[in-house]
Amino acid sequence: MNNLPYDVLSLGISWVSLAGKNDLDRPLWVGKKLHEALAIPKEQIAPFVANKAPGKSNGKCLRVEHLFANVPARRKFLKSQRSETRAAVQALTVLALARLDVSFQLVSDGRSLVTAPRVSAVADRIAALFGRQLAAQLLPVDYANGPISIRGFIQRPADAKSTGRKAYLFVNGRPFRDPFLIRAAENGYRATIPAGVRPTLFLAIGIPGDRVDVNVHPAKLEVRFRDKVFVERAVEEAVRDALRPLEAAGRMVGSYHDAASSNDQQFTGPVPDQRPAGPVHRADVGAYGALGLALDTTAASAGPYGRGFLQVFDTYILFETPGGVAIVDQHSAHERVLYERAMAELKAGGGAAQRLLLPLTIDLEPSELEAVEQNQEQLAAIGFEVEGFGGQSVVIHAVPNPHPRFDARRCFEELVADLAHGRLEGLNRLERFAATYACRAAIKAGQALDHGEIGDLLHRLFACELPPHDVHGRPSIVQLPLSELERRFGRV
16 A cells, blocks of 8 residues: 555546446547546547547547436436436536646536636636625635645735635645645634634635545545644635735725736645745735835824825725825724733733722622623723722722723723624624724724824734734725826826
């Protein structure tokens, strides 16, 4: 067994699964090289096929007619015509995603259901199969860690919906199904989408053949990885990594060609013999140099005509990027900053707090008082030092200080009310607490900020793990591409 090759690139189609010649009312018309594609002796296939279809040149065309004419019993197991057609479309769609070098077309009752011409990029094939609107919503994935590589596309959190999700997985060019890997990919979206939202995924895993067993399902729809936990962790990290760059922010308009040009790839290809020992990320968005921003006080003081930033409507911050204009929601951005800081403090056991000269006394409802008791440790970790004051009252001796405009009383009251009513389902307890606190402690829309505060906010935002997304599934940054501006002004 050790001498057998591991990289089985075909789906292992068995010729014996095809019915005998007498089961077919008409012969199969195929090209002369079909025996090579099926990897069976030419003389074994000869009785079932003609060498050349009438009026057609030799090729790799397979035509089957009246398949159940002589075996009507098999026809009884078929579902409705609509269901069988849907299944045929799905089967051909999977094959079309796996083989970009092959053109696919499915016609039913004179109507074309699938038209996928030969292409060189996955984004073009996705656009042909699912439409340009979906293709324009996708982000490229390009990740490698040791023996595994993960490439493909995932949907922007701002565009993900609770219905209509499409999820396709490939390993070494073979399509397969694995709900645990889909769940791992969804975990990568953690704290960027609300509960119940299911983003679209197209992920191709490259891994050495000796680390995956492809022969565990009769229909070749499942595989078994030698280290399943490692693969699941890699998928989660790959998705998380793709959500970090500024390009992952929501887009006002755009074309799927943006996605195609950013990750020209195929789902079939050789598995790299050697990968770097650690994860390789697409971009480091923590540094402003990569964004081409001038956020110093001098540039900011130049006003909107300089290359600094501009606050409009006391809610949004605009700045120039190499690809257009970025618009930041100041509340959502600060929410992301406070959420990640709160998570770090909760995991570390506590952060800085400011003691009050005059403690705050607050009256609570029974459910809110219970929420305070259940979250006493988390409240202390983010800076709220709280103790009972008799009856339904509590006294606060210390509070966090996330920004100069922070209203400790209001934040605490709203935080406790949210915890009592169980907002932000879908997150674990720490994440839910941190997200609730961040929402209530962040600066609000409608608050005018000076240039120093704006610069500090943007610097802290782009130092976060996922700056383009807030914790509610909304974008904290929206992009207006330069190409759209030029189109609107007639420059293209």
